[in-house]
Amino acid sequence: MTSSENASAWPDLKPTALLVLADGTVIEGFGLGAEGQAVGEVCFNTAMTGYQEILTDPSYAGQLITFTFPHIGNVGTNDEDIETVNMAATPGARGVILRSAITSPSNYRAARHLDAWLRARGIIGISGIDTRALTALIRTKGMPNAVIAHAKDGHFDLYGLKKEAREWPGLEGMDLVPMVTSSQRYTWDETPWEWDKGFGRQDRPEFNVVAVDYGIKRNILRLLAGEGCKITVVPAATSAEDILAMKPDGIFLSNGPGDPAETGKYAVPMIRKVIESGTPTFGICLGHQMLGLAVGAKTKKMHQGHHGANHPVRNETTGKVEITSMNHGFAVDETTLPKGAKQTHVSLFDGSNCGIELEGRPVFSVQYHPEASPGPRDSHYLFRRFADLMRENKRA
Numbered sequence: 001m002t003s004s005e006n007a008s009a010w011p012d013l014k015p016t017a018l019l020v021l022a023d024g025t026v027i028e029g030f031g032l033g034a035e036g037q038a039v040g041e042v043c044f045n046t047a048m049t050g051y052q053e054i055l056t057d058p059s060y061a062g063q064l065i066t067f068t069f070p071h072i073g074n075v076g077t078n079d080e081d082i083e084t085v086n087m088a089a090t091p092g093a094r095g096v097i098l099r100s101a102i103t104s105p106s107n108y109r110a111a112r113h114l115d116a117w118l119r120a121r122g123i124i125g126i127s128g129i130d131t132r133a134l135t136a137l138i139r140t141k142g143m144p145n146a147v148i149a150h151a152k153d154g155h156f157d158l159y160g161l162k163k164e165a166r167e168w169p170g171l172e173g174m175d176l177v178p179m180v181t182s183s184q185r186y187t188w189d190e191t192p193w194e195w196d197k198g199f200g201r202q203d204r205p206e207f208n209v210v211a212v213d214y215g216i217k218r219n220i221l222r223l224l225a226g227e228g229c230k231i232t233v234v235p236a237a238t239s240a241e242d243i244l245a246m247k248p249d250g251i252f253l254s255n256g257p258g259d260p261a262e263t264g265k266y267a268v269p270m271i272r273k274v275i276e277s278g279t280p281t282f283g284i285c286l287g288h289q290m291l292g293l294a295v296g297a298k299t300k301k302m303h304q305g306h307h308g309a310n311h312p313v314r315n316e317t318t319g320k321v322e323i324t325s326m327n328h329g330f331a332v333d334e335t336t337l338p339k340g341a342k343q344t345h346v347s348l349f350d351g352s353n354c355g356i357e358l359e360g361r362p363v364f365s366v367q368y369h370p371e372a373s374p375g376p377r378d379s380h381y382l383f384r385r386f387a388d389l390m391r392e393n394k395r396a
């Protein structure tokens with residue numbers, strides 16, 4: 001390649017975006033998506049596909065995602081692979097950090113270039129970053145707070161950016177659920193996407209489920225609907241009395257962003273009461289952590305967190321290993337689980353707690369994302385288990 005051809009591949013090497021870490025490190029790159037700046041915690045995600053679902057998962061509010069897979073955006077974006085329900089409240093992740101520039105979309109479902117889609121959703125991004133080095137840094141030092149700034153003219157207030165990154169208080173102690181929960185009740189009957197059919201409808205529901213929205217993902221609602229549920233989604237601060245007055249066959253506690261110990265301040269008293277009522281209850285991720293808090297366990301911040309679509313988890317009841325989708329930076333401290341709360345699933349990466357069930361009660365939860373989106377379908381059986389518990393409970 002001649003030097004002029006090389007130059008045309010990189011027509012303008014002037015940085016148009018910066019990644020500024022809380023320790024003052026400044027990394028130059030090229031701006032993507034919206035212009036402006038976004039502050040949050042940087043976490044790495046190891047999924048090779050499904051970037052659109054990852055970026056729209058409300059659990060990522062307050063986070064900047066660096067993908068370890070270098071070619072993000074190559075299949076474009078569409079209007080179906082979106083996990084946020086409450087789009088007005090949150091775009092999901094605040095920012096995105098990529099290795100390579102985004103190439104033209106190549107996929108029959110692609111409707112829009114990832115860059116244009118990020119811009120339309122107000123997500124700020126940076127490419128040209130050595131994401132391997134950044135991931136190695138997170139592995140040794142933990143997840144740093146940082147600011148991504150994108151300005152087409154290449155002018156940045158470096159002092160201001162460093163100050164913002166340094167002074168952002170961090171996710172520990174932060175309750176982000178009020179930002180992402182829905183403000184109103186709504187019902188849901190859409191079932192999962194099928195090849196050549198698209199989404200379906202649940203028109204003969206067997207169960208009434210109340211799902212508490214801490215930042216719920218669409219595919220959770222679809223899989224519940226697929227198991228025969230008509231779902232009423234309620235805001236995060238709904239009381240146990242209001243939930244039980246709806247006479248649900250089952251209660252679902254959703255995933256969500258931020259520190260479970262903070263969110264738990266209003267969710268935990270509600271969860272304690274619904275457990276007491278004997279209603280079958282199923283929790284995922286933040287819902288799992290808050291169920292843990294409700295029975296008296298403690299949660300803790302993790303060093304690098306678990307974010308990806310390839311995490312092995314052992315089911316302690318069957319001995320089987322599931323490959324799971326994960327997205328969490330906090331975890332239930334298994335050493336604090338009280339008698340009566342049995343550990344049902346364990347991470348084979350670090351031995352951390354991945355699931356519990358309450359002895360003598362129809363209540364269970366998992367730390368990972370059995371709905372995947374993106375990720376493998378190994379853990380879909382948990383939705384059937386919830387349906388079975390509701391069926392048994394109705395018969396009793």
Ligand SMILES: NC(=O)CC[C@H](N)C(=O)O
Binds near residue numbers: 286329
């Ligand atoms: N996906 C989730 O629900 C995440 C839960 C919690 N915010 C965590 O980071 O651990």
